[in-house]
Amino acid sequence: MSAKKSSANRRSNPSDRAAISRLSAYEMLALPSPSAVQNRPARSVRRQRRRAGGMLPRALILYAEARSLGRWRRGDRWSCSVVPLGHHPQSMSLRSEIAEQPAVVRRLLDEGWPEARALGRALTRVEHITLAARGSSDNAATYGKYLLESVAGVVTALAAPSLVTRYQAPPSYAHGAVIGISQSGASPDVAGVVAEGRRAGAVTIAFTNQPRSKLGRTAEYVFALRAGPEHEVAATKTYTATCVGLALLAATTAEARGRSALSLAGLAEAVDEAVNAGRDVERLARAIGHAPTVIVLGRGYLYPAALETALKVKELARVWAEPYSSADFAHGPRTLLRPRTPVLLLTSRGATEAEARSLVASLAERGARVYAITNDERVAEKAREAVLLRAPVSETLVPISFVVAGQQLAVALARRHGRDPERPAGLAKVTRTL
Amino acid sequence: MSAKKSSANRRSNPSDRAAISRLSAYEMLALPSPSAVQNRPARSVRRQRRRAGGMLPRALILYAEARSLGRWRRGDRWSCSVVPLGHHPQSMSLRSEIAEQPAVVRRLLDEGWPEARALGRALTRVEHITLAARGSSDNAATYGKYLLESVAGVVTALAAPSLVTRYQAPPSYAHGAVIGISQSGASPDVAGVVAEGRRAGAVTIAFTNQPRSKLGRTAEYVFALRAGPEHEVAATKTYTATCVGLALLAATTAEARGRSALSLAGLAEAVDEAVNAGRDVERLARAIGHAPTVIVLGRGYLYPAALETALKVKELARVWAEPYSSADFAHGPRTLLRPRTPVLLLTSRGATEAEARSLVASLAERGARVYAITNDERVAEKAREAVLLRAPVSETLVPISFVVAGQQLAVALARRHGRDPERPAGLAKVTRTL
Missing domain, CATH: 3.40.50.10490 (Glucose-6-phosphate isomerase like protein; domain 1)
Structure with a gap:
């Protein structure tokens, strides 16, 4: 087995070696020779994994997925280009799924x-x-x-x-x-x-x-x-x-139905930008720090993005993140605001921008610490910290890329709270509710 | 003015005197002679109040409302029978509205x-x-x-x-x-x-x-x-x-539409029972104590009751109360449970009873403190504290009376946290969202 390990190392390029060096001991031992999987379609690798009861090494799966995603280039051998491992081996796979x-x-x-x-x-x-x-x-x-x-x-x-x-x-x-x-x-x-x-x-x-x-x-x-x-x-x-x-x-x-349709132009680029906003997200997570509660606000198309970002923060960081439509927030929940309560505002240029800008001001007046994921420079300036996503995309589609930044924020907060985002306490992948 | 005050006192029966003794100094001074309003319809009293910019004394309004509700009996003069003041003058009017x-x-x-x-x-x-x-x-x-x-x-x-x-x-x-x-x-x-x-x-x-x-x-x-x-x-x-x-x-x-209709039989009695459950509600509030967060669960018809109970607890007690459908709770938010987290379960006999009973057990296993508002004796027995409401009413309508118990719980928790439920911080009665 050790022979396989060294052969894998020998064949790989420097960044691959760095990636492989972060794999667990078990994964290193089980690492197959690239030639064993190189020419097999992802489908067959997945089938093999299923038969083995999910015990095939993760590296193999990553490889197969990289190929199935078309990110595997022929000369690449063990290039895990689809898996930006980052600096936190404990969240390697979640980060790879986010990056995909x-x-x-x-x-x-x-x-x-x-x-x-x-x-x-x-x-x-x-x-x-x-x-x-x-x-x-x-x-x-x-x-x-x-x-x-x-x-x-x-x-x-x-x-x-x-x-x-x-x-x-x-x-x-x-x-x-x-x-x-x-x-x-x-x-x-x-x-x-x-x-x-x-x-x-x-x-x-x-x-x-x-x-x-x-x-x-x-x-x-x-x-x-x-x-x-x-x-x-x-x-x-x-x-x-x-x-x-x-x-x-x-x-x-x-x-x-004979209505004017929706253009999806720019969407992939916007998601690219959000995946690459890691540094800004880290700064935002540092600012939120160890606050035990966070309010997440979004209006209109960004309301579901607030719901999902709050759910991810709850699942991964175990922080009480409460999502609201900023319109509903005034009907009662506003009373939860105390000095220094962190409020994360998801807001975009367009129909709700004036409202959002004045909301930032009024929340700050009430003593809240206001943070934003936004494409509105004026909101980003007024907030204490912001992830500013500038890629041009329809106001209708902005929520897709904003949630990607929200996912990364949840991972970063989890790490700050010392939690393993790949093993959220007490949750299962498939929840079979009747 | 003092003449009017004493005349009001002289004419009232003992329970009226007790009620009046709890009015504020301003209200005592401004108390009109009953004969001034006795024969005027509530409508005209309200109009007068509007003209006076809302500055007419509350006693006058209570009187007019008592009449408009048909709770004013002719010999009653200043009987505030519609206003069970309870022991907490600071929440007098909210309690009266709940009791109505x-x-x-x-x-x-x-x-x-x-x-x-x-x-x-x-x-x-x-x-x-x-x-x-x-x-x-x-x-x-x-x-x-x-x-x-x-x-x-x-x-x-x-x-x-x-x-x-x-x-x-x-x-x-x-x-x-x-x-x-x-x-x-x-x-x-x-x-x-x-x-x-x-x-x-x-x-x-x-x-x-x-x-x-x-x-x-x-x-x-x-x-x-x-x-x-x-x-x-x-x-x-x-x-x-x-x-x-x-x-x-x-x-x-x-x-x-030619479908079998819904019977509303027993509904008023069920709401009566909930209004009169004050002692059990107090015991429940004492058990929840000063917990800074509460999870409120309901399934099916009781899901909106969980939403509303949590909103009332947030508005009045400023406690982070998070509502969930118990079916959605397993998808992520369950991870918020820590040992001794209070969980308030709203659940009734009927289609979801088996599920609710096993939920009580599984929540307790995870270390949660489980409380209930329920008509299911077995759930009430298993929970640490419960408000058991037995009045027979359709499973479809139970949420109406359960929320009334939830309102009282929010008032009781507010008082435990030293908050004035009549003046929730930062909220207005009418929220004009556009």
Whole structure:
């Protein structure tokens, strides 16, 4: 085994060696000769891993994923270019999944349109849409509601799954569509709502990373998230993939219904920029420090981004992060503000910019420490610290890249609190709620 | 003036004297002779108060409200029977508004059906319903969504008001209904969504305590909440009135659409029981003590009750109360649980009882301190402390009485934290979000 290790080291270039040096002892021992996997498709490597009960070394998977993402160049041997390990070996894999997001977005924009067009045509005449999801997927669904209502023009509800699974009293989904969202496709309640929709004659669609899952088999149409395997408990690339998929769907549905469609230009570049904002994110995390509570605010399209950023902060850093629409914040929760309470504001140029700028001022007056993830230089100047993301992209799509910065903030805060973001306490990857 | 004061005292019965002795010095000085108001309708007293810039003494208003609620008996002079002052003068008026709720519920059940039937007929053929609201009213709207979907069978969405007010990109509300909910009727964003619905040809309805408000004038139909004036910042009786109104609407819409309707039998008695559960609520508040954070869980119909209870605890006690559907709690937020974190579970007998009982056990295993507001004796036994509400009422309607217990818990916690629940820091009664 040690021979294999040294041969791997010998063949790799300097940055690969640095990457490999951060692998665990077990992974080093188990590192195969690159020639053993070099020419095998990712699919077969994943199959082999499944058979081995998930015990194949992570390096092998990283390699296979790098190839499947098209980031593997022929001369590259063990170039883990898709895995920027950063300085924190304990969050290596989560960081790699976060860093894959530009590639995931590009792949969806390259390959997703034909699938989305078929779905858009199916939604041409529906009277309403219901989105069923849990956890992070539910936050993506909330974003989907904004997109489908404003871009496609269709009244869109979030399902109350218990009405199907517990009370056997769902509404009539006839004349409508039901879209189930689950990265694993294994949530019985989400599949249950879709099954009820199908029974009622609704158009049914699954958004999932596992098209052959229960959810995938239940729905009439499947939109594959194409995010590659997501091993970490915290959903990152599947969240982003869901948002991009919903944006494609909103755009094609708008087209099919004779409305002006949505341009996705600049989206991949915006996500690139957010992935590379690590230094600013670290500064922001340092400023928030060890505060036990954080308020996360977003308005309009950025409200779901506030929900998701707060969820990631809770999951990974175990900090009480409370998300609010800044419009709802004044109705009660504002009273939680104490001097020095950190408030993270997600805000973009456009329809809500004036409001956001005055909000920064009024929060600061109340003694809050105001931080921002924004593309608005004036907000960035007024905030104590900000991640300023300048890539030009539609106001409608900004939330996708802002959440990527939020994910990194959650990882950075977790590290500051001494938590391992790859092993969030008491959580499982697939939550099977009925 | 002192003559008037003594004359008021002379005429009142012993419990009135006790009540009056707790009024502030200003109120004592300004106390009018009962004969000055005895025969005037509440309406004219309120008008006089408005003209005087709200400076008429509270006693006068209480008197007028007691009359308008039918709780004034002719021989009663200064009987403040509608105002159970309790032992805490600082929360006198909020407690009185909480205590009025059985009367408000009875009034709606007596008078609300004809109005609700007209609305139900208007909703006979709509394809979908959108509810627009903020703050507490938004929690009532979430409850309304459950009722309208399960009882009336219509897909029901919560509006994203910013799509109307900020982005000028609402969905098409044609073929649907838009229901705006606002106790004051003064929220421009809620009225804005209803105006957009009316423009699109939707059936539009206002649920408001002020039928002549902007919202009331904007909608085609008005359902008057009949809760009487609500002076306190925290919405209590208007919340309950909204929930009862939505239950009436769900029942009449079900009838009009040929579905089996909802029985509201026992509801007023259940609210009575909750108002009178003060001693158990105090014990619960003592057990929660000074914990800086509380998790509030509810599933299904009780999810909106968890939202509203947590909002009240935040508003009044300034405690970080986080509400979750117990189904979503496993997706991330569960990681916030630390040993001795208080978890308040709202749960009822019926479709979710088995799940709730096992949840109590699993939360306790994780070291949480589990408390409950419930009608399930087994949950009450397993929890450290519980408010057990036994009045028989449909599983669908239980959330209305449970929230009344939740309001009292918020008041009790506020007092334990030394806060004045009548003057929550930094909040205004009417929040005018655009």
